[in-house]
Amino acid sequence: MIRFDNYSCRYESSKEPLLHTLNLQINPGEFVFVTGPSGGGKSTLCFSINGLIPNEMEGSLYEGSVTVDGINVQQTFPYDLVSVVGTVLQDPEWQLVRGTVKEELTFALENMGVSVEEIDRRLAQVAEQVQIKPLLLRSSLELSGGQKQRVAIAACLMMQPKVIVLDEPTAELDPMGKEMVMETICELHRQWGYTVVFVDHNLDVTLPHADRVIVVANGRIIADTPPARVFDQQAVRELLPMPQIVDLSRQLGVRRSDGGDPLTVAELEEELGKRRENKAQLDWEGSGQSYRYGRIAADAQPIIELKQVRFKYKKHDTDLTIKPVDLRIMQGEFTAIIGHNGAGKSTLCKLITGLLKPSSGEVLIHGKLANSYGAEQRVRHVGFVFQNPDFQFVRRTVYDEVAYGLHIQRLKAEEIDARVRQVTKLLNIDSYLHEHPHFLSRGERRRVAIASILALEPEVIILDEPTTGLDSLRCQEMMSYIRKLWQKGHTIILLTHDMRVVADYVPRTIVMSGGHIQWDAPTRDIFAKKEKLHRHQITLPPVVELSYALGWSEPALSSDEFITHIHSVEGVMETAAEGVLG
């Protein structure tokens, strides 16, 4: 279906190719999962299939050829190729170009000059395939992220392509949105037989569904195998952190009967079950808790306090966006706020930072009303790092960017220099001090944004989705930086959808739903609520699911905990068995 023959490409302006010469064949009906580190050439691969390279991207050069369904991509304009290759881009908002869903779906066919009757026929068919009939007349502004991507997929299908290329379609979505998109794609592949090329970072979710995995790094294909065999390769293990299930099975030495890695909780559970006929029923008292909570001094003062805070966006709104909320954050705490989109997480944090004023109730910082602090004073107490760092960069070098907030505070030049060097060193961006912030990678840009807030030395740092869109290696990196900040004594509040991050790093978790705090407890207790969490649209990390599948009453939160526990259980069982035999 897709064939790369000695294909390579690069930018006119750079010496290093985007893709080194490669040969690749993708067969009809295959679900190919393309992954690899950011900036390694995944998107380039996509854009070489749909013809944006070389015919739309200014200044791109190529060699060799790519053929899709017998058509030479390089000799065809991308807009003439749309009926063969359908593409879904990463940004759910800006790739929808029309006002309503129906217009969005018909737009491409109108451009192709397809008759109105034919458009109607396809509309009926696609609405059924992707199940978006109830959305047809809605405005794209009213849709959730997942729904938007579903519409983008539907818009592709309208052109009846043979191949669907998806470039990180789930990167900016919450877990529900991710699931929704994944489901749609799997359905298309399984039931309607589309050839799918899916680019993504999220191995946990995608790996089980794919037929074939291609790992791209530094412009080369470094692995091309079935999903269960990816981590057999040394080069891949060096580049990509394993998904939790693979990591666990490898540590436990569990393989599937066909020799591959188990990829889902169910598979691993089955293999574990086979290994030991008797499931470990012994319970395990969580031991990590004391050390996790132990960092907060007993005499810690509340730094942020919310008393009966209510909020609504418009005066005549009947529903409150924030229902009466009481909350206390102690000095030196590390807290995660979780909950689905629209649960009120961001609103709550904007109330704390003073971007919004409560309709009633009090927000106290150090026991004083938050409103009594001016903008310049407040930044010394509470810093807020936005999800998209691009919204705050105003300077042309990283150094000036980090120093910007300090200049506003009119600090002395030596003081500014010292602070900038200190925070950039801490976050490991000191080698880019003279780079333009907009030319850095996503993770680096985010670190610059954190550094520029950190330089102001706020006591509390609120981070909005700091790991979204990062590949798993960079996600780990980012979280270890954040943990470092916590260990240096900052109070940290993390807004996130990534439950693995919460389970691995954060001691206290607040679950928000419908504008109020549902639960506020140590993370272990939160994850012990199992099905109750599903009701608030929160998905558990695989290791927690696995603990439950094995019948433990208290879950392990990280791979390490799980391994320690299972070894101890096995140890106990072996001694018990020996005792019986003896």
Next chain:
Amino acid sequence: MTQLSNPMQRGMAQKNISARHIVAIVISALIYGATIYISRYFPIKIGTVQAIYPAAVFAPLFGIWFGLWGSAGLVVGNVLSMLVVGMNPAVYPLALLAQFAMGFIPGVMFRKVKLESMKDRVHFILVVILGMVAGTVLVALNLILFQKVPANVVWSTVWAWMQVSNTLTAAILSPLLFTWMSDYMNKSGLFFKRFWG
């Protein structure tokens, strides 16, 4: 590069109006609209008079970056910002033409993404001033012909003030902003090398 040393090929050249031209209009219009939106929150005023008309700073930049398409975007952006406050663009035809001129004149006379020498700088500032003066004359004419404001008042107060709020502001701030953005525009490949795209 010659064909021999570089076997790599370019993409095919597109001749008709393509997506990037349309997007150039849209992005220019949106940024222009954003500027007008922000200035509402940001009273930069001396007494009750708007001291700075920030949109004027952008007009020459879009003309230079996106050529004809950026200039068209200025018109679209201005029309949209009029819609929001209920001003009928049909009564301001010359004012719309003025927006176009503010982008078109610098755009057609200056086609570089960087100010490399003193000569460039002078050239740049001159074309910006020329575009602004032409634009403000058109705005003044619109006031006289369609809003029926007496001519001597328009020239002595409104037009005269626009030389400060538009022409002077643009002459000072446009080159700064242009230099500020030039390395990004250059590297990202968004700059339209030819005026017609």
Next chain:
Amino acid sequence: MQLYYPSNSIIHYMHGFTKIMIFGILLTLVPLFMEQPVSLLVLLLACSGLFIYIRPPKTHLLLLIPVGMLAVMMSLTYFFADMGGQVYVHAEWGYWMFQISSGNVLFAITFILRMMIWSLLFFILLFTTSPEDLVIGLKRFGLPEFLTLAVSLALRYWSLMIFDVKTVMDAQYCRGVDFRSGGILTRTKRFASLLIPVLFVFLKRFRTTSFALTLKGVGRKNKRTYYYNPRLSAIDNWAISSAVLLTAVWLTLQWFYKL
């Protein structure tokens, strides 16, 4: 940009083209040639009648405030010229002068009335016409395809733009940038600290949007179909012809009687 609201007035059922023709052009011409405040007042009342007939929601009524203020502000320019009549106050600084006279007041009132009529008419058009109908109406005037597409894209992204700008303002506020204090130079600088991220955020979207359009077949040379393409109905023909007749009659009367 949520100006349109669905309802069931006759005006709601008209074609975009008809409404642009009537409210945007024909009726807009009338006050341009009207000189007497009384006739303008009558016209203003007529327009208000139509405006009430389309029953705009309460929040939409607030939109009349900024345009009203603008009209008053601009009408002040008349006090810097001598428009005749009885002089009440007069001051002079070299070339510039300030004067309150009966003529000046009359001209200022005429100006405000005219502005208000225009904006009422225009709001009637915008409140009753959805963005897509507006674009289809524009297309009928012979606007080229690329321009109507650009307009509809800009309309689609407008509210996203406002949202982004707000986020940028929030993000700068969080770094201690205060927008409402400081001298004019500091404010200008802080103003720039908003514009630069806005500029980058939108320029970065350039690629995404341009790819999205290409991948939806924009730029193809074949003839385009129009899936949603309403025809001019009997109501439209009737409305346009009566508006043309009305304008023509008015202009004739105006010619003879200087109303």
